[in-house]
Amino acid sequence: MLSTKQKEALGPLFPIADSVRRFYLRIKYAGNNVYCPCCGSRFKSFAPFGAKRRNNAWCPKCQSLERHRLLWLYLEKKTDLYTTPLKVLHIAPETTFFHFLNNKTNIEYCPVDIYPNLYPDGTKYFNLLEPDAPDASFDVIICNHVFQYIEEDERAMRNTYNLLKPGGWGIMQVPIDKSKQETYEDKTITTEAEREKAFGLKEHVRFYGLDYADKLRKAGFTVKVDDYTAEFSDAENYQYGFWKGDAVYYCTKPPR
Ligand SMILES: [Zn+2]
Incomplete structure (x- = not known):
């Protein structure tokens, strides 16, 4: 706030x-x-x-936002994250999830970021453009609100795909401008003020459009754009404080 x-x-x-x-x-x-x-x-x-x-x-208690609450339920109801033994890479680990996942006994939890000091203690340095981990290292990768900060986002997506084990899955959320079919990117926009105006935040380098899923597919992922909020009534959407229509980008890597 x-x-x-x-x-x-x-x-x-x-x-x-x-x-x-x-x-x-x-x-x-x-x-x-x-x-x-x-x-x-x-x-x-x-x-x-x-x-x-x-x-x-x-949320005044845990500081969750709409997207955190949606993802929390999605992970619980639609995935095996909370029950199956899994090695999980969590890039830019949201505080809301960090402590819960860090304490889950079924998970080998790897919270990382290029700026680990911005995240809870225990977060390790990790550069998605030069990952310090072998290919096919993780069963699950959670990478939310990361790619819009990275100039070489295609390379970052490819590396994320490579880090995932065959048969693994990931969640890769970014802000999407649903009024635009194509991602808006202009490399001549470089000042903080211009970027804030064009891309929403001074650190962002683009504003993804509805072609975001295609970018993930180009990196190798099979992508399901899942409007989970549609499974809830209007009253339930309000009760959970969801952002109606906020889709979950559920990405998988085919088994070998
Ligand atoms: Zn809360």
Whole structure:
């Protein structure tokens, strides 16, 4: 909820200020209308989030957003992640999932990122463009909101595919502009201000369109674009605080 600049201004006081603020918000949003599957909490509604203050978005307890709650249920109901022995590479590990997956006894959990200090303790350095792991090392790869930061995204997708074992699967979410068929990318846009305007955030280097699944297929994946929210009623979509129509990109690698 706070900007990076605000966090930096608070310095060492940030964790204290943040926990006080979240305590206040848990009281402000006390109620029973919505349910967060990530932390098992109920609230009157989820709190607003983002520059446009989207309603019913942010969990005051575990900080999950719409996409985290959707994925949490998807992983539980549609995959074997929570039950089968699996070696899992988690790139840019979301805090919401990190602690849960790290404690799962069926999982050999490998949380990584090129900037590990931005993630929970235990996250290791890993460069997706020069991966320090042999091909076919992982049963599952979770790589959410990563490719839009990488200039050489095709190479990163290919490497991700190579790291997956035959018969393995992955989740590869990115922000998608559904009004555009083709991904918007312009290498002459280089300043932070221009990138924020064109691609949504100053660190992003493109805005994917509906051709995103084809890019994953080009890397080798078999892709199922699964609109999981369609399996829920409007009332349930509200109760879970989903973003209706937010599809899950479920990617598989054929068995040998
Ligand atoms: Zn929560």
